[in-house]
Amino acid sequence: MSEESKTKNRKRGVMRALLIGSLALNLLIVGVVGGAIFSFKRHGSDGGSERFSAPFVRALSHEDKRAVGRDIRRSFREASVDRSGDQLLYQAALQQLRAQPFDVDALQETVGALDQASADRRMLARQSFLSRIDAMSDAERLIYADRFEEMITRKDRGGKHDGKHGNKKHH
Numbered sequence: 001m002s003e004e005s006k007t008k009n010r011k012r013g014v015m016r017a018l019l020i021g022s023l024a025l026n027l028l029i030v031g032v033v034g035g036a037i038f039s040f041k042r043h044g045s046d047g048g049s050e051r052f053s054a055p056f057v058r059a060l061s062h063e064d065k066r067a068v069g070r071d072i073r074r075s076f077r078e079a080s081v082d083r084s085g086d087q088l089l090y091q092a093a094l095q096q097l098r099a100q101p102f103d104v105d106a107l108q109e110t111v112g113a114l115d116q117a118s119a120d121r122r123m124l125a126r127q128s129f130l131s132r133i134d135a136m137s138d139a140e141r142l143i144y145a146d147r148f149e150e151m152i153t154r155k156d157r158g159g160k161h162d163g164k165h166g167n168k169k170h171h
Contacts, residue, residue, distance in 0.1 A: 015104055016097070055151035056129065059144060064132055071128040081121060089114050 060068065075081075089110055096107045136144060 012102060015107065055148060059148035059151045060132070068128050068132050071131065072125050075124045075128055076121070079124060081124070086114060086117060
């Protein structure tokens with residue numbers, strides 16, 4: 001194998017790893033925000049958010065999570081957020097990865113568009129979350145602060161919380 005072929009293959013491997021890493025990070029961020037807010041079970045359990053969400057969201061009461069989720073969905077509709085665009089970008093990335101010759105600039109543009117779409121959704125979710133916190137009374141915010149403190153200081157990270165008072169569930 002010539003030195004030029006080895007260098008080209010090495011560059012492809014690095015770019016493939018960067019793409020996979022970028023897509024994984026993008027999905028993780030979307031999963032954290034979306035999963036934390038949308039994935040809750042009906043009877044007080046926050047389901048998937050316990051595994052993936054940031055302590056800010058885990059500390060919300062069940063009712064607050066529902067309200068923030070509704071607000072996020074409303075803001076997505078108002079902003080015409082269409083996740084089908086992501087699928088089109090993923091398909092474009094797939095075609096770019098298979099293209100001969102490989103065009104790293106085209107792939108970089110596609111990954112950048114995915115990153116921007118994700119950032120736009122995170123911004124809307126963050127605004128909904130902060131609006132909910134801002135609407136709390138002083139007493140509600142102090143209760144939330146106590147739950148948040150428990151989320152960031154507890155030793156047993158695998159413990160289940162009911163999302164209402166920050167207390168562990170007893171089965």
